[in-house]
Amino acid sequence: MxxxxxxxxxxxxxxxxxxxxxxxxxxxxxxxxxxxxxIGSSGCGKSTILSSxxxxxxxxxxxxxxxxxxxxxxxxxxxxxxQQDYLFPWKTILENILLGPKINxxxxxxxxxxxxxxxxxxxxxxxxxxxxASLSGGMRQRAALVxxxxxxxxxxxxxxxxxxxxxxxxxxxxxxxxxxxxxxHKTTILVTHDxxxxxxxxxxxxxxxxxxxxxxxxxxxPEVLRKETPFFVRRNPAYQSIFDEIWxxxxxxxxxxxxxRTVIEKGK
Amino acid sequence: xxxxxxxxxxxxxxxxxxxxxxxxxxxxxxxxxLFIALWELTSRYHIxxxxxxxxxxxxxxxxxxxxxxxxxxxxLVITLGETLIGFFIGTILGIGIATVLxxxxxxxxxxxxxxxxxxxxxxxxxxxILIVALGPGYLSIIMMGAIISVIITALVxxxxxxxxxxQYQKVLKSFGASKWQCFKExxxxxxxxxxxxxxxxxxxxxxxxxxxGEFLVSNNGLGYLIIYGFQVFDFTLVMxxxxxxxxxAALMYQVVEYIEKWLMKHTH
Numbered sequence: 001m002x003x004x005x006x007x008x009x010x011x012x013x014x015x016x017x018x019x020x021x022x023x024x025x026x027x028x029x030x031x032x033x034x035x036x037x038x039i040g041s042s043g044c045g046k047s048t049i050l051s052s053x054x055x056x057x058x059x060x061x062x063x064x065x066x067x068x069x070x071x072x073x074x075x076x077x078x079x080x081x082x083q084q085d086y087l088f089p090w091k092t093i094l095e096n097i098l099l100g101p102k103i104n105x106x107x108x109x110x111x112x113x114x115x116x117x118x119x120x121x122x123x124x125x126x127x128x129x130x131x132x133a134s135l136s137g138g139m140r141q142r143a144a145l146v147x148x149x150x151x152x153x154x155x156x157x158x159x160x161x162x163x164x165x166x167x168x169x170x171x172x173x174x175x176x177x178x179x180x181x182x183x184x185h186k187t188t189i190l191v192t193h194d195x196x197x198x199x200x201x202x203x204x205x206x207x208x209x210x211x212x213x214x215x216x217x218x219x220x221x222p223e224v225l226r227k228e229t230p231f232f233v234r235r236n237p238a239y240q241s242i243f244d245e246i247w248x249x250x251x252x253x254x255x256x257x258x259x260x261r262t263v264i265e266k267g268k
Numbered sequence: 269x270x271x272x273x274x275x276x277x278x279x280x281x282x283x284x285x286x287x288x289x290x291x292x293x294x295x296x297x298x299x300x301x302l303f304i305a306l307w308e309l310t311s312r313y314h315i316x317x318x319x320x321x322x323x324x325x326x327x328x329x330x331x332x333x334x335x336x337x338x339x340x341x342x343x344l345v346i347t348l349g350e351t352l353i354g355f356f357i358g359t360i361l362g363i364g365i366a367t368v369l370x371x372x373x374x375x376x377x378x379x380x381x382x383x384x385x386x387x388x389x390x391x392x393x394x395x396x397i398l399i400v401a402l403g404p405g406y407l408s409i410i411m412m413g414a415i416i417s418v419i420i421t422a423l424v425x426x427x428x429x430x431x432x433x434x435q436y437q438k439v440l441k442s443f444g445a446s447k448w449q450c451f452k453e454x455x456x457x458x459x460x461x462x463x464x465x466x467x468x469x470x471x472x473x474x475x476x477x478x479x480x481g482e483f484l485v486s487n488n489g490l491g492y493l494i495i496y497g498f499q500v501f502d503f504t505l506v507m508x509x510x511x512x513x514x515x516x517a518a519l520m521y522q523v524v525e526y527i528e529k530w531l532m533k534h535t536h
Contacts, residue, residue: 054442080442086435090457099453103443151443 001068002029003187004053004155009062010212011048021212022048026062028206028215035181035188037198038206039246045213046191050157053189054078066154079153079186083160085144087132093119093143094128100151111150118146122176138169145177149184156181156188162197174201174230199242200230207246209253216253219246322504327511330504340512347478347489348516350406354413355474355520359467361414362421369422370429370455371447387423391416392480399485409481409489416477417470428462429455464528471520475513 009026012019023045030036038046051057052064055071055078066074087096094115101111119125122142132140141161148156158177162170178201181188192198198205203226205219222242225233233239304324310316311323318326334340369376395412402408436454437445445453482491490509497505 056438056441077444078442080439082435082438084435086433086439088436088454088457090460099440100443103440103445103449103453157442 003032003034003067004030005063005065005068006049006053007063007065009049009052009059009064011045011052011057011059011061023059023213026213026215028218030187030189032187033185034204035178035190035202036204036206037190037192037202038208039192039195039198040208040213040216041210042193043213044208044210046208047159048213050080050159050189050191053155054080054157076154077151079148079151079156081144081148081156081158081161083163085132085137085140087140087143087147089132092129092131093124093135096132096143097147097150099147104151115146115150118149119143121180122146136169137165138173141165141169141173142176145173145180149180152184154187156186158188158190158192160192161190163193170197171231177201178230195243195246196234197230199225199239199246200228200233205246207249217249319501320503322507326504327508330508334508340508343489343493344512344516346406346486347482347491347513350409350481350489351413351474351478351520354410354478355417355470357410357414358417358474359421359470362418362466362470363425363463365418365422366425366429367451367456369426370451376426383419383423387419391419392477395480395484398481404485408485409478412481413474413477417466417473420473421466421470424466425459425463428459431462432458460531464524464531467524467527468521471524472517475517479513 006026006028010024011022013022026045026049028036038049040046048057052059053071055075064071066076087093088099091099094112097115097119098107098111101107116125116128119128122145124139124143124146127135127139127143132143135143144161161177162173165173174197180186190198190201199221203221205221207216207219208214209216219242222238224238225236225242228236307321308324311318311321331340369379392412394415395408398408398411398415402411432455436458437450440450440453478489479491479494482489483495486492490513493509494506497503497509
């Protein structure tokens, strides 16, 4: 039995102007401790999948199962990291990181100690009393990562967390995230535009096509690459072959690289 | 050598800033003195009617006379007290209403036309009704100071609540936060700057409400002194009251500004 199972999941957004089908008949499974990357052009419903696993929205059709039970029964704890860090500017770094425990009412000395240890691990100990505005983009995203890990979530959801960073910072952060998810054996789903990032971090890559969002193909990342850190994956010869494989697939099917086209169907 | 040079440039830069500041202050003082001198002279030589416009010398001598017999202090304390209480009631009630509207979208939608009408209505026109309902005393005057700012505060703060970036709530909801927790952790603190700027507006509004209230009912307070002076044709008394109101309204504004600076410094 898989840890997470999506069974024929479809979601339609309704608005006054009509309705938009975001995802259609999505089927996928995620094993415990697995790192999955979802790639595809904008409008392919990547974020909709994350939001439905995070229980921020209920899909209009289909089932999401965790350990074989409906997700709203199982209520797995979620760590959701967004494209921007969304650290709260009026809270210090330490206060930001303790937000999860505060919300769950499990804020105690142990949690504070845990937060300090995690901060040390991402080299941010010296910033715990600073406000986010005084930190660089990479530092802020590292703090956001610690905030996400603080509640010891069952599932980590990353919605393009490196998209707003410069290249060097991005590569460094990929390593940090990869190390930490492996170290804590986290089940992770990463949404990204970046094919290289997907290959270098994940065990399995799911390619989606848009309008409406459907799974086009799933690729398994070779075992040799899975063990490497993201930085070294990019230098491995096996990296180029899987990159080419996915790249050719993208070029053969024009619907995969189509620009977002918001299809609004008028209700009767 | 170079360091030496930078140092002297820096001290030159500081001196220039200081000089400019002094320059501006001299201008400000000169304009004030010029205004007073012009007022005094034109009044003394009957270019303006001294009976209608009084003169600085007369205002000052009346001020010292009223300070010695203690009657001014009594009026000032009453008006100041009414204004402060009205200001706090109006602001707190306004923010309270905005909170209820945010917590229940349905309430907000239902009450929308009523709020629009109440906001468009000139609040001082309600004066006579308030006096009939609450009696011709301090209570009606305080309520005048409060109702004048409550609706506009509610509308502005509610709009501020809705302007807060949804992603902050997404972060909290992924930790399983309730609507109230979202309000407490994200919506309210993010809207603090908006609330402070409504405070600044409300300071002025409360003075308007209270002075009009005193015009209508009171036999005490600065508004009463203005009306009394007007009725007995003692425009020196009217001018004196205006000067005192100007000074204390400006002081209240300064206090709010000080609070704003303190808050911004300690939360960002």
